[in-house]
Amino acid sequence: xxxxxxxxxxxxxxxxxxxxxxxxxxxxxxxxxxxxxxxxxxxxxxxxxxxxxxxxxxxxxxxxxxxxxxxxxxxxxxxxxxxxxxxxxxxxxxxxxxxxxxxxxxxxxxxxxxxxxxxxxxxxxxxxxxxxxxxxxxxxxxxxxxxxxxxxxxxxxxxxxxxxxxxxxxxx
Amino acid sequence: xxxxxxxxxxxxxxxxxxxxxxxxxxxxxxxxxxxxxxxxxxxxxxxxxxxxxxxxxxxxxxxxxxxxxxxxxxxxxxxxxxxxxxxxxxxxxxxxxxxxxxxxxxxxxxxxxxxxxxxxxxxxxxxxxxxxxxxxxxxxxxxxxxxxxxxxxxxxxxxxxxxxxxxxxxxxxxxxxxxxxxxxxxxxxxxxxxxxxxxxxxxxxxxxxxxxxxxxxxxxxxxxxxxxxxxxxxxxxxxxxxxxxxxxxxxxxxxxxxxxxxxxxxxxxxxxxxxxxxxxxxxxxxxxxxxxxxxxxxxxxxxxxxxxxxxxxxxxxxxxxxxxxxxxxxxxxxxxxxxxxxxxxxxxxxxxxxxxxxxxxxxxxxxxxxxxxxxxxxxxxxxxxxxxxxxxxxxxxxxxxxxxxxxxxxxxxxxxxxxxxxxxxxxxxxxxxxxxxxxxxxxxxxxxxxxxxxxxxxxxxxxxxxxxxxxxxxxxxxxxxxxxxxxxxxxxxxxxxxxxxxxxxxxxxxxxxxxxxxxxxxxxxxxxxxxxxxxxxxxxxxxxxxxxxxxxxxxxxxxxxxxxxxxxxxxxxxxxx
Ligand SMILES: Cc1ncc(C[n+]2csc(CCOP(=O)(O)OP(=O)(O)O)c2C)c(N)n1
Numbered sequence: 001x002x003x004x005x006x007x008x009x010x011x012x013x014x015x016x017x018x019x020x021x022x023x024x025x026x027x028x029x030x031x032x033x034x035x036x037x038x039x040x041x042x043x044x045x046x047x048x049x050x051x052x053x054x055x056x057x058x059x060x061x062x063x064x065x066x067x068x069x070x071x072x073x074x075x076x077x078x079x080x081x082x083x084x085x086x087x088x089x090x091x092x093x094x095x096x097x098x099x100x101x102x103x104x105x106x107x108x109x110x111x112x113x114x115x116x117x118x119x120x121x122x123x124x125x126x127x128x129x130x131x132x133x134x135x136x137x138x139x140x141x142x143x144x145x146x147x148x149x150x151x152x153x154x155x156x157x158x159x160x161x162x163x164x165x166x167x168x169x170x171x172x
Numbered sequence: 173x174x175x176x177x178x179x180x181x182x183x184x185x186x187x188x189x190x191x192x193x194x195x196x197x198x199x200x201x202x203x204x205x206x207x208x209x210x211x212x213x214x215x216x217x218x219x220x221x222x223x224x225x226x227x228x229x230x231x232x233x234x235x236x237x238x239x240x241x242x243x244x245x246x247x248x249x250x251x252x253x254x255x256x257x258x259x260x261x262x263x264x265x266x267x268x269x270x271x272x273x274x275x276x277x278x279x280x281x282x283x284x285x286x287x288x289x290x291x292x293x294x295x296x297x298x299x300x301x302x303x304x305x306x307x308x309x310x311x312x313x314x315x316x317x318x319x320x321x322x323x324x325x326x327x328x329x330x331x332x333x334x335x336x337x338x339x340x341x342x343x344x345x346x347x348x349x350x351x352x353x354x355x356x357x358x359x360x361x362x363x364x365x366x367x368x369x370x371x372x373x374x375x376x377x378x379x380x381x382x383x384x385x386x387x388x389x390x391x392x393x394x395x396x397x398x399x400x401x402x403x404x405x406x407x408x409x410x411x412x413x414x415x416x417x418x419x420x421x422x423x424x425x426x427x428x429x430x431x432x433x434x435x436x437x438x439x440x441x442x443x444x445x446x447x448x449x450x451x452x453x454x455x456x457x458x459x460x461x462x463x464x465x466x467x468x469x470x471x472x473x474x475x476x477x478x479x480x481x482x483x484x485x486x487x488x489x490x491x492x493x494x495x496x497x498x499x500x501x502x503x504x505x506x507x508x509x510x511x512x513x514x515x516x517x518x519x520x521x522x523x524x525x526x527x528x529x530x531x532x533x534x535x536x537x538x539x540x541x542x543x544x545x546x547x548x549x550x551x552x553x554x555x556x557x558x559x560x561x562x563x564x565x566x567x568x569x570x571x572x573x574x575x576x577x578x579x580x581x582x583x584x585x586x587x588x589x590x591x592x593x594x595x596x597x598x599x600x601x602x603x604x605x606x607x608x609x610x611x612x613x614x615x616x617x618x619x620x621x622x623x624x625x626x627x628x629x630x631x632x633x634x635x636x637x638x639x640x641x642x643x644x645x646x647x648x649x650x651x652x653x654x655x656x657x658x659x660x661x662x663x664x665x666x667x668x669x670x671x672x673x674x675x676x677x678x679x680x681x682x683x684x685x686x687x688x689x690x691x692x693x694x695x696x697x698x699x700x701x702x703x704x705x706x707x708x709x710x711x712x713x714x715x716x717x718x719x720x721x722x723x724x725x726x727x728x729x730x731x732x733x734x735x736x737x738x739x740x741x742x743x744x745x746x747x748x749x
Contacts, residue, residue: 010365013316018306025307056492063489069311069331072365 003078010070011044032151047153084154088132090123093143190349191220197325207237211257213284216349232631236603238268243607246590251278258284259297270308274594278337287347301343310338318353330361335368336487372503381517387456389525390416396423397461397505404586406509414519419447421462423593426583440468442575445536448735459483461505464494474734484508539742546720553580564616569601569625571655573648575725599628609641623649633686636712645714650721683714690714
């Protein structure tokens with residue numbers, strides 16, 4: 001099962017290493033990580049996407065993360081109303097004759113062309129991972145030269161549809 | 173403010189070198205002893221120690237220093253403090269750090285590091301100690317600026333000793349120890365990301381009280397968490413109040429009196445029949461401060477299959493990690509037990525259960541065959557138990573002798589048992605004994621070691637001799653890596669691949685080389701004689717016991733088996749296989 005875990009951490013040297021090391025040690029596979037500053041100085045935010053076997057492992061991951069002294073807060077936001085975004089840059093081999101076709105193709109995805117050369121285009125797309133995935137699949141037949149993806153960054157929406165069950169490390 | 177206080181304050185605000193700050197911080201933390209080994213990167217520090225009055229023990233290897241600190245922590249309950257130099261000094265403590273991490277022992281470890289200007293250049297004796305030790309410490313630091321040093325030391329002591337205890341490492345570049353800064357050690361620790369829960373949740377306690385009142389076959393599995401929380405009295409009170417039998421993990425021994433009628437013995441791979449069957453048959457399992465290690469549970473598929481599981485632990489991550497838990501209680505063991513005693517729910521009706529357990533205890537006690545001639549290692553432990561009135565501090569290495577010590581020395585009191593449980597570190601016993609003896613100068617300390625493990629850290633005999641610590645080193649000499657030999661006998665068709673060492677050194681001569689009296693015994697009668705002689709000597713003694721070489725540790729739960737599938741259980745004098 002795919003889980004989206006967000007956390008705030010002290011922005012100190014080695015913190016990312018501490019956290020990825022913890023995943024390695026316990027054999028948890030990370031699909032993506034994004035890290036960046038928050039509105040508070042000295043505090044960074046991380047978003048992890050992990051694929052785990054079951055609920056129990058997800059819970060154990062959160063508890064282990066919570067044990068880290070530099071981790072301030074951990075949330076599994078998978079089941080909440082969230083805003084999740086990923087950015088991807090896709091370089092596609094395209095001859096001038098096919099450009100129009102590509103423009104039409106990416107239009108519904110609200111993707112944009114950010115670079116053009118005589119035999120290729122760079123397309124920028126943002127959105128949920130599935131959308132990014134779908135666009136890449138559509139572009140594949142044209143010949144993808146390079147893909148750069150940021151991985152998901154996410155947080156919960158301001159208003160939750162249901163009373164959000166806030167998952168923290170304590171199962172009580 | 174009195175004049176002294178003003179002076180003290182002034183001193184605390186004084187400009188001083190990093191090295192002096194460290195010494196002052198150690199004094200402020202009331203550190204009684206530090207274990208260490210010098211080197212280039214920590215020379216400024218050692219220079220400060222020179223006239224500081226701080227008691228420093230120079231072990232003969234850094235591994236010795238950190239195991240000694242572990243022994244000290246285990247017995248005193250206070251943090252063990254270690255200093256090692258950069259590079260090889262630091263990498264030599266890796267085993268001890270892992271050991272302390274696995275067994276939740278509070279340590280504060282200082283490692284020297286090359287100067288900040290050359291960090292990352294592969295300078296002489298540089299090692300990425302923070303990177304290496306990240307997964308084997310509760311937390312670690314590298315000091316990058318002298319102004320951070322007091323705060324980091326303060327935090328390190330706090331983190332090591334609170335919540336679930338563990339080792340904290342501070343890596344200090346050499347130039348930081350010589351740099352000057354302001355020393356203010358009065359500050360509060362402020363760690364928003366570290367707020368251990370120590371008080372139990374009332375609703376969960378209620379749920380446990382109800383579960384107990386409804387159960388017919390409850391059992392308490394008590395681990396070292398009980399000892400860390402100093403909760404032995406509460407454990408006894410609670411077990412008696414509710415009439416619940418108790419089993420111990422290897423590390424928990426002494427948390428509950430071994431001679432108590434409600435005690436069933438140690439559980440797990442070499443646990444007693446009754447303890448293991450109690451875990452198999454119980455309908456309510458109350459785990460207090462144990463982490464459901466696989467050596468305790470056996471195959472999880474068959475572990476406590478009929479039980480509702482309650483788990484009291486200060487570390488929330490332990491709850492539900494290995495065994496699904498119905499009643500989780502995140503708390504210090506003492507606080508939780510006090511609350512349970514206070515609520516005093518309707519006790520379970522355990523009379524039929526206790527009758528059954530007692531019958532098992534009678535029918536299937538721990539068992540070995542004496543031949544009256546060769547020294548039986550089990551008998552040897554019993555003799556030590558007798559001669560020390562069961563009051564000695566026992567430290568061990570890892571292997572068969574460790575299991576026999578756990579089985580046959582009856583621990584009635586807490587903080588008498590020092591062993592490497594989680595990591596199973598050979599070479600632990602002797603240095604740990606040094607720390608234990610320094611923690612309790614008047615205690616009788618017996619270090620029971622294997623002929624294999626002893627040879628990993630025997631250089632620490634030097635320390636024992638130098639400090640005249642009256643430690644009795646008991647070598648259970650089976651001329652083999654006994655536990656390995658046992659597994660090869662049982663699971664590899666007696667192919668004794670590199671586990672037999674028929675020509676061990678002359679350990680008595682070795683002791684003499686260190687100016688420690690040494691005696692050897694080859695028969696049971698000799699054994700008693702040399703033991704008596706050793707205990708009459710008020711100083712260190714080494715004893716080399718040539719025991720029956722092919723003795724195995726039983727009962728045993730083979731790897732992959734359930735606790736109910738033990739072999740080597742005595743039923744009315746016969747060994748059932
Ligand atoms: C440092 C280390 N290396 C290897 C092992 C694996 N090991 C476990 S028990 C054992 C044999 C120990 O032999 P000895 O010290 O003679 O004790 P005995 O089992 O004979 O009592 C070995 C090699 C270990 N636990 N620790």
